[in-house]
Amino acid sequence: DAKANGRRRWSFFDPSMEEHVHTRDKIARDLRRAIDNDLLSVAYQPQLDSRTGRVAAVETLVRWTHPEHGPVSPAIFVPIAEETGLINDLGLWVLRRACQDAHHWPDITVSVNISPTQFRHPRFIDQVIETLSLYDMAPSRLEIEVTESVFAGKDDTVLTAMKRLKELGLKIALDDFGSGYSSLSYLRRFPFDILKIDRDFISPVDESPQAQAIVRTIIDLGAALGMTVVAEGIETAPQVHFLTSAGCERMQGYYIGRPAPVETASALIKSISLDPMILRPASRLAG
Numbered sequence: 001d002a003k004a005n006g007r008r009r010w011s012f013f014d015p016s017m018e019e020h021v022h023t024r025d026k027i028a029r030d031l032r033r034a035i036d037n038d039l040l041s042v043a044y045q046p047q048l049d050s051r052t053g054r055v056a057a058v059e060t061l062v063r064w065t066h067p068e069h070g071p072v073s074p075a076i077f078v079p080i081a082e083e084t085g086l087i088n089d090l091g092l093w094v095l096r097r098a099c100q101d102a103h104h105w106p107d108i109t110v111s112v113n114i115s116p117t118q119f120r121h122p123r124f125i126d127q128v129i130e131t132l133s134l135y136d137m138a139p140s141r142l143e144i145e146v147t148e149s150v151f152a153g154k155d156d157t158v159l160t161a162m163k164r165l166k167e168l169g170l171k172i173a174l175d176d177f178g179s180g181y182s183s184l185s186y187l188r189r190f191p192f193d194i195l196k197i198d199r200d201f202i203s204p205v206d207e208s209p210q211a212q213a214i215v216r217t218i219i220d221l222g223a224a225l226g227m228t229v230v231a232e233g234i235e236t237a238p239q240v241h242f243l244t245s246a247g248c249e250r251m252q253g254y255y256i257g258r259p260a261p262v263e264t265a266s267a268l269i270k271s272i273s274l275d276p277m278i279l280r281p282a283s284r285l286a287g
């Protein structure tokens with residue numbers, strides 16, 4: 001899970017166990033300062049609509065360049081923000097920035113990752129409403145990405161919040177589907193609009209018939225449940241071919257476009273236009 005991952009990746013900063021708490025606290029302090037002084041930034045990664053060959057959405061990914069350590073991965077500092085109570089401020093900062101930047105792309109949706117703590121925060125829905133109205137953004141253009149870790153609590157908070165967001169017109173995505181302890185019962189009990197297949201299943205599709213079978217099945221499942229299916233972590237043309245022939249609606253990954261600052265992302269959104277021949281390959285290529 002995210003916490004275990006965060007701990008394991010500690011070694012990136014300091015290999016000695018007794019330094020961990022110290023390092024974590026220092027990073028938390030530096031992160032606090034970064035949030036307060038507007039020193040975070042975001043990158044936007046395009047998602048391609050495989051039916052049109054155009055960009056349908058962008059995912060917002062937080063970025064932080066530490067004054068001494070250089071760029072720090074969100075896989076490291078987001079879990080620290082979760083553990084140290086900074087995640088609500090961090091998440092609100094990202095949400096505001098994404099909605100502010102969204103006017104650059106009136107025709108596409110913008111997705112924002114929301115951590116479990118932030119999603120469960122009593123002020124979260126009000127913050128979403130306030131932010132949308134502040135930047136005059138249509139709710140239908142905002143997607144909220146959560147992972148299944150949001151279901152850790154055994155209460156109705158998550159379902160209530162999801163229903164509320166959907167009433168407002170937002171879309172909700174289940175991120176990293178298939179990783180961790182995915183339970184199909186979440187798909188039945190919670191009204192997700194979008195299903196994002198984890199990169200762990202996409203990476204091996206070129207060589208693994210098992211991975212292909214699983215990905216096909218998730219795509220069919222999502223379609224049968226009326227969800228938009230997104231494949232994450234696409235890095236090769238054969239993966240694009242496979243996913244297109246399997247009926248995957250949206251594609252995201254370095255092969256489509258890397259996460260980029262707002263200006264670069266804007267240029268990318270305008271320029272990406274995959275040839276229908278690439279999207280609808282001969283059966284020979286589709287494998």
Ligand code: C2E
Nearest residue numbers: 061062074075078094113114115233234235253254255259
């Ligand atoms: P995620 O939401 O699943 O985001 C996808 C991650 O995969 C991003 O990593 C992205 O840069 C990376 N990625 C995209 N395409 C490819 C590819 O083709 N190959 C490979 N190897 N990687 C690819 P990133 O930006 O480092 O973010 C890592 C995680 O940190 C995110 O996973 C998300 O869970 C979390 N995160 C990022 N930004 C935020 C945020 O603003 N708020 C919260 N709560 N979490 C965030």
Ligand code: MG
Nearest residue numbers: 059113145175
């Ligand atoms: Mg995500």
Ligand code: MG
Nearest residue numbers: 175176196232
């Ligand atoms: Mg993901």
Ligand code: MG
Nearest residue numbers: 147175176198
């Ligand atoms: Mg992830």
